[in-house]
Amino acid sequence: MSPDILDEASVIWFGPQHxxxxxxxxxxxxxxxxxxxCDPNAxxxxxxxxxxxEFRNFRQGSMILERxxxxxxxxxxxxxxxxxEKIVDLEIxxxxxxxxxxxxxxxxxxxLQFWWGQFAGELGLFAMLLWPWVDREYTxxxxxxxxxxxxxxxxxxxxxxxxxxxxxxxxxxxxxxSRVKERMPVFDDMLAGSPTFRLRTEGVxxxxxxxALKWGLSGPNIKACGIPMDLRKDDPDPNLAYxxxxxxxxxxxxxxxxxxxxxxxxxLQRFKEIETSLDIIDKLxxxxxxGPIIDPKARxxxxxxxxxxxxxxxxxxxxxTSVWLKTMEKAQTPWRAKIRGPCFASYYSLKHIVPGAxxxxxxxxFGSLDPYPGWWDR
Amino acid sequence: MGFVGNLGDIFxxxxxxxxxxxxxxxxYFYPFEDRPYPEATRGRHIHIREKCTACAQxxxxxxxxxxxxxxxxxxFEKDCALYFDYTRCIFCGDCVxxxxxxxxxxxxxxDISEGDREDLVYGxxxxxxxxxxxxxxxxxxxx
Amino acid sequence: xxxxxxxxxxxxxxxxxxxPDIESKPLDGNKIELIVPPEKIRDIVSLIDxxxxxALPESLFGIDLTENKYELIYIFWSHANKMLLQLRVxxxxxxxxxxxxxxxxxxxxxxxxxxxxxxxVNFKNHPDLRLLLLPDELEGKFPMxxxxxxxxxxxxxxxLAQPKSRPESGGESS
Numbered sequence: 001m002s003p004d005i006l007d008e009a010s011v012i013w014f015g016p017q018h019x020x021x022x023x024x025x026x027x028x029x030x031x032x033x034x035x036x037x038c039d040p041n042a043x044x045x046x047x048x049x050x051x052x053x054e055f056r057n058f059r060q061g062s063m064i065l066e067r068x069x070x071x072x073x074x075x076x077x078x079x080x081x082x083x084x085e086k087i088v089d090l091e092i093x094x095x096x097x098x099x100x101x102x103x104x105x106x107x108x109x110x111x112l113q114f115w116w117g118q119f120a121g122e123l124g125l126f127a128m129l130l131w132p133w134v135d136r137e138y139t140x141x142x143x144x145x146x147x148x149x150x151x152x153x154x155x156x157x158x159x160x161x162x163x164x165x166x167x168x169x170x171x172x173x174x175x176x177x178s179r180v181k182e183r184m185p186v187f188d189d190m191l192a193g194s195p196t197f198r199l200r201t202e203g204v205x206x207x208x209x210x211x212a213l214k215w216g217l218s219g220p221n222i223k224a225c226g227i228p229m230d231l232r233k234d235d236p237d238p239n240l241a242y243x244x245x246x247x248x249x250x251x252x253x254x255x256x257x258x259x260x261x262x263x264x265x266x267x268l269q270r271f272k273e274i275e276t277s278l279d280i281i282d283k284l285x286x287x288x289x290x291g292p293i294i295d296p297k298a299r300x301x302x303x304x305x306x307x308x309x310x311x312x313x314x315x316x317x318x319x320x321t322s323v324w325l326k327t328m329e330k331a332q333t334p335w336r337a338k339i340r341g342p343c344f345a346s347y348y349s350l351k352h353i354v355p356g357a358x359x360x361x362x363x364x365x366f367g368s369l370d371p372y373p374g375w376w377d378r
Numbered sequence: 379m380g381f382v383g384n385l386g387d388i389f390x391x392x393x394x395x396x397x398x399x400x401x402x403x404x405x406y407f408y409p410f411e412d413r414p415y416p417e418a419t420r421g422r423h424i425h426i427r428e429k430c431t432a433c434a435q436x437x438x439x440x441x442x443x444x445x446x447x448x449x450x451x452x453x454f455e456k457d458c459a460l461y462f463d464y465t466r467c468i469f470c471g472d473c474v475x476x477x478x479x480x481x482x483x484x485x486x487x488x489d490i491s492e493g494d495r496e497d498l499v500y501g502x503x504x505x506x507x508x509x510x511x512x513x514x515x516x517x518x519x520x521x
Numbered sequence: 522x523x524x525x526x527x528x529x530x531x532x533x534x535x536x537x538x539x540x541p542d543i544e545s546k547p548l549d550g551n552k553i554e555l556i557v558p559p560e561k562i563r564d565i566v567s568l569i570d571x572x573x574x575x576a577l578p579e580s581l582f583g584i585d586l587t588e589n590k591y592e593l594i595y596i597f598w599s600h601a602n603k604m605l606l607q608l609r610v611x612x613x614x615x616x617x618x619x620x621x622x623x624x625x626x627x628x629x630x631x632x633x634x635x636x637x638x639x640x641x642v643n644f645k646n647h648p649d650l651r652l653l654l655l656p657d658e659l660e661g662k663f664p665m666x667x668x669x670x671x672x673x674x675x676x677x678x679x680x681l682a683q684p685k686s687r688p689e690s691g692g693e694s695s
Contacts, residue, residue, distance in 0.1 A: 051671065055673070063468065148420035154470050162475065216579065216628030218579075227575075443675045448680060
């Protein structure tokens with residue numbers, strides 16, 4: 001790019017006040033309406049969760065993590081619990097394992113429903129903004145019936161889960177799941193079937209699988225390139241029940257450019273994610289055995305942990321979510337807790353994906369990556 | 379396609395509009411009407427002083443230091459006074475699950491907004507009594 | 522991918538054959554930890570880039586071990602081999618330094634920026650070491666170090682007897 005083009009460039013800030021910027025700021029350099037440079041800025045939500053975790057004991061830590069990403073609260077708190085369970089030996093009852101898995105998938109569904117609405121809203125389709133959120137209410141009602149809280153469920157605890165499934169919860173979950181199944185074709189038609197939507201998303205925000213791996217993208221953003229990278233299959237947590245059933249990792253293949261993906265592929269991929277989650281829940285529900293839901297010795301064992309390091313990972317809605325814990329001898333609090341948010345990578349990758357795109361395509365690009373500010377700011 | 383050709387569509391839209399206008403709304407008229415809360419709802423706490431043993435487990439379990447304990451203030455044999463600061467409480471439910479003497483519970487009352495910041499610190503008098511049902515003071519219900 | 526090593530121990534052996542001063546430690550499952558001297562980090566990371574064609578730079582972070590000792594941990598994940606690689610680098614000194622690897626794995630660029638502002642680890646040849654998350658007034662204070670004392674006055678209000686606090690070695694309070 002010759003320097004005299006940049007003389008006419010204008011620099012604008014997309015956010016933090018812009019409605020569809022979710023409170024984060026990206027500095028864009030524009031020539032005409034083409035973006036030539038993108039500089040994502042983080043830090044508007046920084047609450048130093050990692051430092052906070054150093055002062056909370058191992059039962060309290062998950063409460064901090066839940067509040068990082070409200071949309072996938074249980075998926076966000078689970079890696080911490082998995083990391084604690086790696087350090088200390090606990091016997092998780094079979095029933096608790098299956099209940100955790102069901103709740104993780106249930107949480108993924110409601111996070112993806114939120115994303116549909118958000119993505120449509122960013123592209124200006126405001127009817128679609130509210131429709132999935134209405135369905136999401138049924139899911140939240142089921143969460144409330146079980147745990148008493150709509151978003152921040154704090155459901156699992158080291159050693160098991162806190163609340164047992166009740167018949168009322170089963171009934172509400174049935175309503176929520178059947179509602180999702182019933183409305184899937186409607187949304188598929190409204191988003192994937194709409195010519196306006198296809199025009200705005202197809203061919204926008206291209207990257208190849210190789211690039212995505214280098215940037216650290218994971219989850220649906222890389223499965224859309226055709227790579228079935230999914231921690232639920234690759235490295236399943238021993239305290240979850242993904243190994244008990246048969247299921248397929250969904251992938252999307254771009255027919256014009258194999259091994260690449262654009263915003264529309266990522267949209268299709270997230271539809272498939274919901275179908276997979278529904279499938280997993282349907283297969284796990286009949287397997288639910290009777291029995292205890294928590295290791296009775298867990299409370300005493302978690303008070304003081306031995307020296308060790310634990311790396312708990314889970315496939316979140318947005319990608320690999322992990323917590324790395326280091327404890328010293330007889331520790332009441334972790335020495336170091338590192339939270340790896342999936343959107344840290346996807347927000348960073350805007351820097352490479354966006355240049356060359358038109359300004360009007362910018363919401364389509366970042367919306368399809370499903371960024372959530374809490375994950376990169378923590 | 380002139381006006382006449384679109385007439386069918388217009389009638390369909392009008393039918394839909396009229397149906398929506400006279401239907402009960404999906405939302406609640408909040409201050410006058412409220413959604414039903416399940417039993418497990420994590421709302422404000424209630425402290426049963428008869429059963430409390432001043433073990434302070436709830437204070438230790440609190441991740442945000444929202445509970446203050448005063449062990450000198452005794453009404454019964456071995457109880458204590460608890461002060462709940464609802465400007466800090468995150469309703470995680472840890473204090474309730476930490477209590478082994480069934481002396482601390484959540485209630486389904488979630489509308490605890492106040493005009494003054496100081497009123498949100500629930501002292502021993504306020505935290506041990508439930509002054510109202512969630513819907514009692516809100517007056518008549520719409521429809 | 523025929524040239525990629527199948528398991529973590531094979532890759533570990535291949536790396537140790539080439540660079541004998543690296544120690545390896547198997548973790549549970551198909552995971553391996555390599556303890557890398559700081560001056561070798563670029564060689565090892567580019568070797569990983571060559572050997573493992575689908576390495577995902579998952580994470581990079583620092584740990585403060587007090588007394589001016591730091592550890593850096595690099596985590597790579599390979600989907601094709603279902604393998605996790607953990608590199609551990611010991612650093613010492615008031616202002617520890619290490620070579621940046623963000624030209625090999627661009628995904629680590631922001632991780633390095635974050636580690637720089639939180640722990641004061643200087644990444645040589647990093648293109649852009651501005652503050653990532655912190656506000657300007659915390660520049661150079663390195664809040665994730667243990668010597669950075671935070672305000673714990675809230676805990677005094679609970680009415681509990683306090684356990685003895687962490688050692689305070691002359692850090693600035695916030």
